[in-house]
Amino acid sequence: MHVQSSLSYMAKEHIPVLINNIINLLKQNPNFNGDNKTVFVDCTFGRGGYTREILENISNSSVIAIDRDKTVQKYADEIKNDFCDRFSFYHSKFSNIKNVVRSTGIESVDAILVDLGVSSMQIDTKERGFSFQEDAPLDMRMGLCDISAYDVVNKFSKSELECIIRDYGEEYRYKNIVQKIVNARKISPIKTTLELANIVKSAYWNYSKIHPATKTFQAIRIFVNKELEELQKNVRISSEMLKKSGMMFVVSFHSMEDRIVKHFFKSLGDEYVLINKKPIIPSDEEISSNSRARSAKMRVIQRGC
Numbered sequence: 001m002h003v004q005s006s007l008s009y010m011a012k013e014h015i016p017v018l019i020n021n022i023i024n025l026l027k028q029n030p031n032f033n034g035d036n037k038t039v040f041v042d043c044t045f046g047r048g049g050y051t052r053e054i055l056e057n058i059s060n061s062s063v064i065a066i067d068r069d070k071t072v073q074k075y076a077d078e079i080k081n082d083f084c085d086r087f088s089f090y091h092s093k094f095s096n097i098k099n100v101v102r103s104t105g106i107e108s109v110d111a112i113l114v115d116l117g118v119s120s121m122q123i124d125t126k127e128r129g130f131s132f133q134e135d136a137p138l139d140m141r142m143g144l145c146d147i148s149a150y151d152v153v154n155k156f157s158k159s160e161l162e163c164i165i166r167d168y169g170e171e172y173r174y175k176n177i178v179q180k181i182v183n184a185r186k187i188s189p190i191k192t193t194l195e196l197a198n199i200v201k202s203a204y205w206n207y208s209k210i211h212p213a214t215k216t217f218q219a220i221r222i223f224v225n226k227e228l229e230e231l232q233k234n235v236r237i238s239s240e241m242l243k244k245s246g247m248m249f250v251v252s253f254h255s256m257e258d259r260i261v262k263h264f265f266k267s268l269g270d271e272y273v274l275i276n277k278k279p280i281i282p283s284d285e286e287i288s289s290n291s292r293a294r295s296a297k298m299r300v301i302q303r304g305c
Helices: 008-012 019-028 049-057 070-086 094-102 120-124 149-155 158-169 174-187 193-201 214-225 227-241 255-267 284-289
Strands: 038-042 061-067 087-091 109-115 242-252 272-274 297-303
Touching (some): 019 049, 019 242, 038 049, 049 061, 061 070, 094 109, 109 227, 149 158, 158 174, 174 193, 214 227
Parallel strands (some): 038 061
C-alpha cells in the first residue's frame, strides 16, 4: 500500500526526505494501525516536516521532538497548536534522548527517527556561517556548542587542523589547505566564510563543479557540532529504547554518517532485524522534486517481537 504524503509542509519550502518510504513501512507494521497508541521520537525536529507527517498519517500517535537549535521553537509552537497533547518539544542534543523521553514518564518508544542532514534554514540564514555562498561571520554552530568555526580556524594548531580536515572532510589536499590557513591567520584573523573559502580555493589549481571549499567547510562544521560523536551516542541509546517491534529510521547524507549507522546496525544481535540489507534511497521522482534528497540513504532496524 502506498501512502501519499501530505503537502502541508511544502508551503514552508521543507520537504522531509524519504517520508513516503517511512510512512509506508510504518503502515506495514501492525503496531502502527488500529487503536494502538504509539509514541515516536523525532530526534532532529527542524521545521517539523517529519513530525507533522507522522501525526497526520499514523492514528493514535504522539511525537516527542528534540532539536539542539533553539530557533526552531516557532515551528514547534505551530505543531503544538495543531496537535495539542499529541506533541511535545525539547531543546536538547539528540544524544540526550533517554533523559528527554524519561522526563515525560515514558521508558520505551515505538519508533525513532533521525535525519542527519543540515537544516536548510541553518544554511539559508547567512549570519550563522554555514555556507560560503554569501559572506558571513565564521560560526557554523547548530546550537549547544562549546566552540565556533572561528575558534577552530584561528586557534587550533596546524596538526589539529590537518586531522580535522583530513578525517571529517575526507579532503586529500588537507596539508596544502591548512598551510594556506596558517599563513593567512598569521597576518590577521580569518573572520568570514568568504575569506576562508577563498583561502581554501587558493590551495587548488583546478577543480570540478564542486566548490573546493565544500569538504573543508563540512569538516569544520562536523567538528564544531561533534556530529559524529553525537550520532554514535544516539544510535546506541536509541536502539536500547525501542519497544518490541519498534522501528528506528536513520537518514544520512554522507559516507561517514552512513558507515557509522551501517556498522552499528550490523553489530546488533539477533534481537534486531535489518529491514533492508542495502540502504533505501530516494526515487528519481523524489530527487527531481527535492534536490536535497539526492545523496540521502536510509537504514532501518526493527526490534524483534
